[in-house]
Every structure is written in structure tokens, then in C-alpha cells.
Amino acid sequence: MIGIAEALVHSASLIWLVPALPLAAALLIGGRMLQGVSGDDAEPVTAALARGAALGSGLLLLVFLLAALLAGAPGHLLLGNWFAVPGFSVPVSFLLDQTALLVAAVVAFIAWVTISFSTAYLHREPRFHRFHFGMSLFLGGMLLIVLAGNAVLGFVGWELCGLASWLLIAYADERPRATGNALFAFLCNRVGDAGFLLAIGLGFWWLGSVEWPVLLGGTLAETVKLRMLLLGLLVAALAKSAQLPFTPWITRALEGPTPSSAVFYGAVMVHAGVYLLIRINPLLQQVPDMAVAVAVAGLATALYGWLCGRVSSDVKTSLVLATVVQVGLMVFACGMGWTEMATGHLLLHAVWRAYQFLLAPSYLVLAPKPLPLSRWLAGNGQLYTAALQRFWIEPLIAALLQRPTLLLGQDVRKLDERVLERLVGAPDLQQAAAATEGGGSAGVGGRLLGWLATHFQRLESRLVFQNERGGLVGVLQRLGEMIRMLEHLLEQPRYLMLMVMATFVVIL
Amino acid sequence: MSLPPLSILLLLPLLGAPLCWLAGERQARTVALCCAVSVLLVALAVLAGFDVGNGDFQWRERHVWIPGINVAWDLGVDGLSVLFLPATASLFLAAMVIGQRAPQPLPALYYALLLLLEFATLGVFCALDVLLFFSFWELTLIPLYFLIGLWGLPAAGRAAATRYLLLMLSGGVCLLMAFLLVAANAGMQFDLPTLLAGRLPYERQLIIFLLLLFGFAVKAPLVPLHSWLPSLALGGPAAITALLVGLKLGAYGLLRFAIPLAPDAAQSLHWLLAGLGTVSVLYGAVAALAQTNLRAVIAYGSVAHVGLVVLGMASFSVAAVQGSVVLLLSFSLTSGGAFLLLNSLQRRVDSCDLSALSGVSQRMPQLSRFFLLFGLAAMGLPGTIGFPAEFLIIVSALQVHSGAALAALFAMVVCAAAFLVPYRAAFQGPVLHTAVAEADDLVTREFWVALLLVLLVVGLGVYPQPLLDLIRPAAELWVARLGQSG
Numbered sequence: 006m007i008g009i010a011e012a013l014v015h016s017a018s019l020i021w022l023v024p025a026l027p028l029a030a031a032l033l034i035g036g037r038m039l040q041g042v043s044g045d046d047a048e049p050v051t052a053a054l055a056r057g058a059a060l061g062s063g064l065l066l067l068v069f070l071l072a073a074l075l076a077g078a079p080g081h082l083l084l085g086n087w088f089a090v091p092g093f094s095v096p097v098s099f100l101l102d103q104t105a106l107l108v109a110a111v112v113a114f115i116a117w118v119t120i121s122f123s124t125a126y127l128h129r130e131p132r133f134h135r136f137h138f139g140m141s142l143f144l145g146g147m148l149l150i151v152l153a154g155n156a157v158l159g160f161v162g163w164e165l166c167g168l169a170s171w172l173l174i175a176y177a178d179e180r181p182r183a184t185g186n187a188l189f190a191f192l193c194n195r196v197g198d199a200g201f202l203l204a205i206g207l208g209f210w211w212l213g214s215v216e217w218p219v220l221l222g223g224t225l226a227e228t229v230k231l232r233m234l235l236l237g238l239l240v241a242a243l244a245k246s247a248q249l250p251f252t253p254w255i256t257r258a259l260e261g262p263t264p265s266s267a268v269f270y271g272a273v274m275v276h277a278g279v280y281l282l283i284r285i286n287p288l289l290q291q292v293p294d295m296a297v298a299v300a301v302a303g304l305a306t307a308l309y310g311w312l313c314g315r316v317s318s319d320v321k322t323s324l325v326l327a328t329v330v331q332v333g334l335m336v337f338a339c340g341m342g343w344t345e346m347a348t349g350h351l352l353l354h355a356v357w358r359a360y361q362f363l364l365a366p367s368y369l370v371l372a373p374k375p376l377p378l379s380r381w382l383a384g385n386g387q388l389y390t391a392a393l394q395r396f397w398i399e400p401l402i403a404a405l406l407q408r409p410t411l412l413l414g415q416d417v418r419k420l421d422e423r424v425l426e427r428l429v430g431a432p433d434l435q436q437a438a439a440a441t442e443g444g445g446s447a448g449v450g451g452r453l454l455g456w457l458a459t460h461f462q463r464l465e466s467r468l469v470f471q472n473e474r475g476g477l478v479g480v481l482q483r484l485g486e487m488i489r490m491l492e493h494l495l496e497q498p499r500y501l502m503l504m505v506m507a508t509f510v511v512i513l
Numbered sequence: 514m515s516l517p518p519l520s521i522l523l524l525l526p527l528l529g530a531p532l533c534w535l536a537g538e539r540q541a542r543t544v545a546l547c548c549a550v551s552v553l554l555v556a557l558a559v560l561a562g563f564d565v566g567n568g569d570f571q572w573r574e575r576h577v578w579i580p581g582i583n584v585a586w587d588l589g590v591d592g593l594s595v596l597f598l599p600a601t602a603s604l605f606l607a608a609m610v611i612g613q614r615a616p617q618p619l620p621a622l623y624y625a626l627l628l629l630l631e632f633a634t635l636g637v638f639c640a641l642d643v644l645l646f647f648s649f650w651e652l653t654l655i656p657l658y659f660l661i662g663l664w665g666l667p668a669a670g671r672a673a674a675t676r677y678l679l680l681m682l683s684g685g686v687c688l689l690m691a692f693l694l695v696a697a698n699a700g701m702q703f704d705l706p707t708l709l710a711g712r713l714p715y716e717r718q719l720i721i722f723l724l725l726l727f728g729f730a731v732k733a734p735l736v737p738l739h740s741w742l743p744s745l746a747l748g749g750p751a752a753i754t755a756l757l758v759g760l761k762l763g764a765y766g767l768l769r770f771a772i773p774l775a776p777d778a779a780q781s782l783h784w785l786l787a788g789l790g791t792v793s794v795l796y797g798a799v800a801a802l803a804q805t806n807l808r809a810v811i812a813y814g815s816v817a818h819v820g821l822v823v824l825g826m827a828s829f830s831v832a833a834v835q836g837s838v839v840l841l842l843s844f845s846l847t848s849g850g851a852f853l854l855l856n857s858l859q860r861r862v863d864s865c866d867l868s869a870l871s872g873v874s875q876r877m878p879q880l881s882r883f884f885l886l887f888g889l890a891a892m893g894l895p896g897t898i899g900f901p902a903e904f905l906i907i908v909s910a911l912q913v914h915s916g917a918a919l920a921a922l923f924a925m926v927v928c929a930a931a932f933l934v935p936y937r938a939a940f941q942g943p944v945l946h947t948a949v950a951e952a953d954d955l956v957t958r959e960f961w962v963a964l965l966l967v968l969l970v971v972g973l974g975v976y977p978q979p980l981l982d983l984i985r986p987a988a989e990l991w992v993a994r995l996g997q998s999g
Contacts, residue, residue: 414803
């Protein structure tokens, strides 16, 4: 028995296989997509790849979980360097504690179940392969987030999940609504990514390493630094878990096929932020006011999701807003420091919500009569309107961030066209035609050159062409006449002979 | 006696150019392709024989060229430049394979000029004599002028060619003056290792640095000297633009000459470098948002990336220099690849304007997927070569220029939008135009070129360590030289 346990512990270095399997499946499916496979015959292979990878990861995780139960969790595991430069290195390391292994196993099994479900659900869909590509990429990314031993690997997973989410929201990519929503969700997530990267950079700078144990055990003398570091991580967590003020992206993210919504926004990806909060909780609790802020954000989001959910009129939106409520409560728990409760909540909620989302298409049959709006909300007109409009957060984001950036873009373009081009003064399209006609010069540089040229030309023409017999022209003309006379003389034989003889005399 | 590989590398395209011209219309492409393939093989051989542990110049060869003024045919590569040789060679080869078979008018001349350009570009990366470098630098202009003017869009191409030539010449004058100033101080020595060993008085360094900065900033391009690039991207032939956008000679010049030749000035003016870099990052990202043509989007995106490279250099740390070189290489692959795909798109649909495109991915799924991957790599997605590069630069810059790095992080978000918004408009959505509906996907040769580039982008992104190791000794020497004279 002990021998088996030891063998299992030693096998922990195979943990890299867990995220690598789905990523390899994604790579293979991507290769098949590039080959342009299609038709019924191609479907089983793709589905088997995706499903097999998910199942393989899940079973491996079970083994590791068993080993952890028997012989204790292996903890921080360093497998080598991904890349290293003078000053810092990015190792391939995993942090395998009970939480990580448990969450990872649940994630893998939910993904396996969902992929199995989708094989029939999406049969003969034209984008069957893309769906499985996205799911495998996502699973790889998510497992990387959960198991990563340092922030950089976590960030890699973070980005891969964001990309997979974009791919699957824009699943029906001929519909502008779907692609627009995909873009919105991706950019909201990208803000979080920037925060994550900032925290990583600061971690390397101040602590020299972003291994979770170093980062979390790190004591920074100055709270300002700690706050900066935390701020980046919190922005990342709140953005990924759709907490206020980032919540609007998740209601727009439901354009993808139902199974992917189930995994991304119902069950798994939306919990990534909570998971990050659980990870960084030791750090968070060092700064009580930020912890309180997180708790407040969680509570506010829960309230927001609940109110908006009361008035939403379709199944998927109701479900996702209910998810937001639960996730908000988890974030609240994280803010209060109750990480074990948050972990338990996360696991139970993930499983339950995945089931609910997969069932969503059948809800119209299962629940033919929706509940009426509660009386107090119906009576409170202002609150009702606000909930219907989801508290105008989205227009606010549009007005405060999106529009100014776009307008800035337009301004920059104008600046380029009207100021910089003129300053440089090189010919552009319209002026090119004029310039070939001897038109002229443009821009500061061009004008300066033109002005110089005009003056030089005037100077020259004064010297050369001023009057008929004077100036350089006169001199040249007289010189020309003399040369012509000389030539005329030379043409006569006797002078030619004389010249030849003179030459001989000189040479000899 | 062993053959001098760098000379062979340079002479191959130089001899190939007249051969192409003589071979006539039919055979010109074959000759050019053979030549480009052999250049790539020699470049790979140079890389294979490169001693990774050595930070100094290798494959050095020196023959006196103009004895009166000490100018020599002096070639050599180190970790900072050796990787650009295969990158250049493969990008030229890719441009030839993916481009039109016989670009009208005068296909033979087209290929001859392309090989001449390859000769000059490779020369820029190999030259260790500053005057030789300058000769190669100016020599790139001649083939480029004709390539852009003759094979670009009728009117816009000529205008873009003229603009490019004028701006580059004005930058070139500054470079020549700076090089002469440096050489005059060293007793009219022009070879780079000698010049690097010497130390100039600070005031002299300041003048030299500013002159070099201007000269290279025009070529890079950095804001506000970038206006030639968008016009070139819109008017020039796409294959040539891919080379111009992909191979950032200006940034290389800053790294190789401007900073090492005037180390004290560069370090005291670090704020200028970082500022120019930051402004370019933000400006390029935001301006790309407002473009209505895919070519202009990529062009502005490249301005943003050069800004990031310069921001990295301004940190003067080994990691940042490694990151900058990797980003420049990643750039050759991604921007070059994206432009070559736009060339294919342009040939099929006759426009890269967003108003003429919609739903391209339905008709051309392969082209769209490759283009998306190049775009994501340019955004620094993990798993592509862009990630380690941008990561190293941002993490290093954060420690030296925190504010600038924050701005770069913001630009990261904008860059994602700047790529995905036009991607959505052009490649996603319903098919609205008959030109798109009738277009076919990539043909075999285009597919394979794109696939090879993508494999490089992903492969080097998953396993970047060999690349970083190759650059490291030279980067360490580079930083050490700055420290010595500082």
C-alpha cells in the first residue's frame, strides 16, 4: 500500500500531461481544420480527440488526487524552465495542493461531460470542429490556471481561456451581433489580462519571482507596493469573474452554442477569478481595506445580478445572471477570508450550473409557466427600469471608454493627414498630379526647398542670362567664336601638319 | 582556405540579379527562386556554425576596399544580428513564392531588383564597417524606389515611392554625418569594433546620438516620422511592403549603432528613447483603430511594435535587449506573413478596404485562420513568439520606466481592439460583395508558405529558449559596453 502511494507521489512529475493533453488535442484538431476536413466521417475523430483528452486529464487528476489523499499533496513542484533570461526566469512549475487538484478534477470532468453531450448536440453543424478546438483550448488553459505554480503560467492559461471564449462566442461568425458580442467580451477580459501582466511585472521587480509560494509569502515593507500588486491581480480576477464593473460582458457572451456557454459562463471559466482570489487570499488579507472592497464588489454584484435576473426574459440570461449572483457571493466570501467556504461553493455551483445550462434548451418544455414578477419590484418603477436596463453600465462603459478611444483614433488619423503630412511635405495623391505638371511644393520642408530653389534660380539667371552680350553668356559666346576660328584654322592641312610635327617635337 | 560564408551570402543575390535580368521573362522567376533558396541555405549554415557562447563578432572577414580612407569590406555577425539573416532570407523567399508569378510590367526586372534588395538588406545586417553599412543602407533605396513606383498602384505607388525616397535620403544624410563625426574622432577608422572600443567626449556623443536617432527613427519608423509607412502600405505592392514592414532596419540600426556608439548620451537621453517608444506604441495602436484599410491597420500596428522595441532598448538591460531582438524577429514573421496574406487577398478581391470586404472567412477559411494567427501573435498571445518578446520588454521596462510600461499595457488592450475590430469587419459577418463570393481560398504554394511561417511563430513561441540563448552573450556584451563607458 505504501509502495503504491510512493509510486503515485513520484508520478506527480507527470502533472504537466494534464494541461498538455487538451492542448495537444486542440493542436491536432486545429491541424485537421487547416486540412479542411468536413462531413460526417470527420466528426468522430475530432470528437474522440477532444473527449479523450478531457477524459485522460480527468483520470490522471483522479490518480493524483488519490495519491494526495494517501500520501499528502505534493505541493509546489518545479519541473524545469520555460524560458530564462538574466534577471529572471519563468519556470514550468505546478502548485498541487488539495484545492487545486480537486478543482482541476471537477473542471476536467465537467468538460468531458459537456464535450460528450455536444458530439450529438452539434452533429452536422458546419463548425463542429471549431467548437471542439475551442473547447480543448479552453480546457487546457483552465487546467493551467488551476494547476499553475507561478503567475506566468497562470497568465498563459488566462489568455488561452479568453481566446477560446472569443472563438466560441463568435461561433456563428456570419452574424454581426455574435461577433460584436465576442469582441466586447474579449476586450473586457483583455483589461483584466493587462492587470494580471502588471502584477507579474511588479512581482518580478519587487520579489524577484512570481512563484505562488514566493508571491504569497512575500512580505513587502511598503504597503503601497502591496496595493499595486494586488490591484493588478484584483482587476484580473474581477474581469474574469464578471464582477462589477465588468459584469456586462457575461450577458453578452451567450451567443455561442449552449454547451460552450455552460462550460465558460455557467460552470468553469467564470470561476477562474474566484479561484485566483482564493489563491491570493493570504496576500489580500494583508490589506484589510482592499479585502473589504472585494467583499463589497462581490455583494454589489450579487445584488445586481439578482435584480437584473428578476426581470430577464430568456432562459440563458436568467441562468447567467443567477450564476453572477452565486459568483458574487463567492467573491464576498473571498473578501471576508472564508476561502474554504468559497472553494466548496465553487465546486458545488460548477457542477449544478453545468447541468442546468445543458438543460437550458429544454426549459421551455420543463417550465411552461414562468413565475410572475414579484409585486414589490413591479411596484417600484424606477428600480424596475434600472434593472431592465441593467443599471446602464454598458452605455456608461461605451461613453467613458469605448467612444473616447475611437474618437482619439479619428483625431490621430486627422493629425496624421492634416499636420504631419504637411510638415513632412512629401507629395500625396492629389498633389502628385500637380507636382508632375511643375506645380510645386507642399509642406514646411517642401516650401523651404522651393523658396531656396527659386532664389538660386534667380541668382543664376541674373548671372547667366541677364543681358544679351554681358554676363556669363557674353563671355561664353566670345569664347565659342574664338574656338570656332581655331577649329577652322586647324581644319586646313598645313596647320594640321604643323600641329603633328609640333607634337613629334614635344614627344621626342 | 575556407570559403568566407558571409561574402557568399551577399554575392549570391548580387550575381543572381543580372542573371535574372538576362534570363528573360520566362526564366526570371526560376532563377530568382533558386537564388533565394540558396541564400536561405547559406544563411542557415551561418546560423548552424554560429558559436552560441560567444558574444563577439563571428564569421569576421575583412578586405580593404578603399585604402585611401580606410574603408573595408568588413563583415561579421553576432547574436544580435545573426538571426536576421535567415529571417531576411526566408521572408524574401516567401515573398517570391507567394507573390504573382510574373508581375507586369517587366517581370525580369522585378525579380532582379528584388534580389538586389535582398543583397543590400543582408549587407545592412552583416556590415561592420560603418561606411560599408551606410553604402548598403542607401543601396536598399534604389531597388525599393523602382519596386514601389513601378509595381505599386499606378498613381499612389509613385507618390509613395517619391515620399519614401525623399524621407530616407534626409535620414541618410544625418547618418553619414554622424558616422563621419565618429570616425574623425577615431583617426578616420571606420570599423565598428575599433569605434566601439573608443570613448568620445560627452558633447560629441550627444550630437552623434541625436543625428543617428533621427536617421534611424525615420526608417524605423517612430512617431512623428512615420507618415511614409501608411502611404507605402496603401500604395506599394504588397509583397514589397511585407519586406519593408517585416524587416525593421531602423530599429536594428538603433540597437547596433546609435546606442553603442554614443553610450553616455544614450543613457542620459533614455527618457527621449523611452518617450519616443511610448508615444509610438500609443499612437500606432490608437491610429490603427481608426483605419479603414487592412494594410493601413497592419502598418500602424507595426509602428506600435517598433515603439515597444525602442521602449525595451531604453531599459538597457540584457533581458530587454533579448526581448527586443526576439520581438523584431517575431515581427518579420507575423507582419511579413500578414502582409503576404493581404497580398493574396488583394489579388483575389482587388481591395483590402474594409468597405469592400465582409465575410471573407466563409469563402477563404484558410487565409482567414492564418491571418488571425498572425494577428494574435502580434498581440502577444501566449504560445506564439510574440509572447516571450513582449513579456520580457514589458517586465524589464516596468523597472526602469514604470509609467511608460503602464502606457504600453494600456496599448496592449487597444492593440487587441485595433486588430480584432477590422478583423471582424472584413473576415466575419455575412458575404456582401460578389468579389468575395467568387474568390477562392489559398492555392498550394501560398498555403505552404503561410503554414511554415505559422509553425515558426508557434514553435518558437512554445520553446523560445534557444533563441534567447543565442542572443544572450551578445546582449550581455552590449550592456557591459554601456556600463564601461558610463
